[in-house]
Amino acid sequence: xxxxxxxxxxxxxxxxxxxxxxxxxxxxxxxxxxxxxxxxxxxxxxxxxxxxxxxxxxxxxxxxxxxxxxxxxxxxxxxxxxxxxxxxxxxxxxxxxxxxxxxxxxxxxxxxxxxxxxxxxxxxxxxxxxxxxxxxxxxxxxxxxxxxxxxxxxxxx
Amino acid sequence: xxxxxxxxxxxxxxxxxxxxxxxxxxxxxxxxxxxxxxxxxxxxxxxxxxxxxxxxxxxxxxxxxxxxxxxxxxxxxxxxxxxxxxxxxxxxxxxxxxxxxxxxxxxxxxxxxxxxxxxxxxxxxxxxxxxxxxxxxxxxxxxxxxxxxxxxxxxxxxxxxxxxxxxxxxxxxxxxxxxxxxxxxxxxxxxxxxxxxxxxxxxxxxxxxxxxxxxxxxxxxxxxxxxxxxxxxxxxxxxxxxxxxxxxxxxxxxxxxxxxxxxxxxxxxxxx
Numbered sequence: 279x280x281x282x283x284x285x286x287x288x289x290x291x292x293x294x295x296x297x298x299x300x301x302x303x304x305x306x307x308x309x310x311x312x313x314x315x316x317x318x319x320x321x322x323x324x325x326x327x328x329x330x331x332x333x334x335x336x337x338x339x340x341x342x343x344x345x346x347x348x349x350x351x352x353x354x355x356x357x358x359x360x361x362x363x364x365x366x367x368x369x370x371x372x373x374x375x376x377x378x379x380x381x382x383x384x385x386x387x388x389x390x391x392x393x394x395x396x397x398x399x400x401x402x403x404x405x406x407x408x409x410x411x412x413x414x415x416x417x418x419x420x421x422x423x424x425x426x427x428x429x430x431x432x433x434x435x
Numbered sequence: 436x437x438x439x440x441x442x443x444x445x446x447x448x449x450x451x452x453x454x455x456x457x458x459x460x461x462x463x464x465x466x467x468x469x470x471x472x473x474x475x476x477x478x479x480x481x482x483x484x485x486x487x488x489x490x491x492x493x494x495x496x497x498x499x500x501x502x503x504x505x506x507x508x509x510x511x512x513x514x515x516x517x518x519x520x521x522x523x524x525x526x527x528x529x530x531x532x533x534x535x536x537x538x539x540x541x542x543x544x545x546x547x548x549x550x551x552x553x554x555x556x557x558x559x560x561x562x563x564x565x566x567x568x569x570x571x572x573x574x575x576x577x578x579x580x581x582x583x584x585x586x587x588x589x590x591x592x593x594x595x596x597x598x599x600x601x602x603x604x605x606x607x608x609x610x611x612x613x614x615x616x617x618x619x620x621x622x623x624x625x626x627x628x629x630x631x632x633x634x635x636x637x638x639x640x641x642x643x644x645x646x647x648x649x650x651x652x653x654x655x656x657x658x659x660x661x662x663x664x665x666x667x668x669x670x671x672x673x674x675x676x677x678x679x680x681x682x683x684x685x686x687x688x689x690x691x692x693x694x695x696x697x698x699x700x701x702x703x704x705x706x707x
Binding site: 279284295296297298299302318319320321323326329332333337338339340342343386389390401404405407408409 | 436437438439440441442443445466469470472473477478486488490514537538539540542543544624625
């Protein structure tokens with residue numbers, strides 16, 4: 279079937295199998311391989327992307343369901359060579375070890391901060407319940423989320 | 436993992452969805468948010484030949500105040516139920532329980548109608564709606580009917596929906612008394628409940644203590660007879676038939692039911 283969607287601001291129109299998952303469209307068709315497949319069972323959050331601005335697990339969305347919608351992957355965050363505040367915060371707080379969960383963590387935090395721009399540490403930890411870090415680097419990931427929230431509040435509205 | 440092959444159809448209206456399911460019969464499955472059905476299809480535990488995607492039916496996503504009850508469209512997502520000001524004010528148990536389903540990503544996709552129609556006894560919302568004495572609206576080609584939730588869950592993943600009916604709305608009466616509680620015991624934050632419990636207006640419903648969500652009627656009777664939360668909760672496992680699995684034995688689930696019901700009744704009393 280034909281699917282038409284916008285990925286990182288770019289229109290994509292492509293014929294795919296009806297059963298194709300969004301994550302495979304992103305990786306294998308669009309060539310955007312930052313989004314990882316981890317558990318493949320809606321648990322680990324490594325495949326998290328934004329669908330119409332909200333975090334979803336792209337291993338559990340059909341490409342067909344995303345047709346007509348906007349998808350953002352971690353490749354689409356940086357604008358004009360400038361890292362997104364969440365990416366910058368991961369850098370300054372050393373929010374990653376092996377890096378496998380990082381794209382999903384970053385996208386989950388972007389979505390979280392959009393819904394709750396000034397979360398408490400507890401709200402960040404609850405908000406990341408759908409993302410697993412096998413290196414158990416959670417402390418720095420949570421610090422990165424809080425740093426990004428602070429950085430965003432310094433930017434005049 | 437990739438589901439086995441199927442034909443994808445997107446319904447543009449409720450009428451079109453009903454026509455498609457009438458055409459394809461048992462070979463077809465409705466797809467709402469897809470967070471129960473797609474994981475089963477990826478594991479090849481379900482292999483429908485036709486998927487009828489309801490995702491475009493925006494007219495089934497709403498939360499409206501109907502005076503004595505709140506009407507919730509079947510395609511309303513857990514995220515929207517959780518963040519609804521109306522529900523937080525008038526039916527806080529439901530707003531809270533919807534926020535306990537899965538994780539934020541799952542709540543951005545999963546729908547209240549999908550969860551109820553899937554009828555997994557380990558899910559949070561079936562038992563919550565049982566405690567709230569909700570009713571279910573189903574539409575077929577011949578019209579609409581309202582099913583009391585006490586008659587809705589028939590068995591493991593089985594409901595009283597007819598094969599060609601579409602669940603369209605959930606009606607939730609505003610509780611008569613302010614006390615409520617929702618308790619859930621899990622291994623990891625995003626897991627299904629090993630056991631859970633919802634309490635509202637003297638009704639007590641259990642998650643994952645049998646093939647369907649169950650009312651703990653002996654507990655309710657004890658409460659009505661003036662028993663304390665601790666005394667009433669001692670009856671929580673009566674009439675249940677909890678499964679044994681990798682997470683828990685039946686005896687452990689029965690113990691959890693007594694502990695969680697006791698906590699829930701105490702919390703509910705404190706809110707009254």
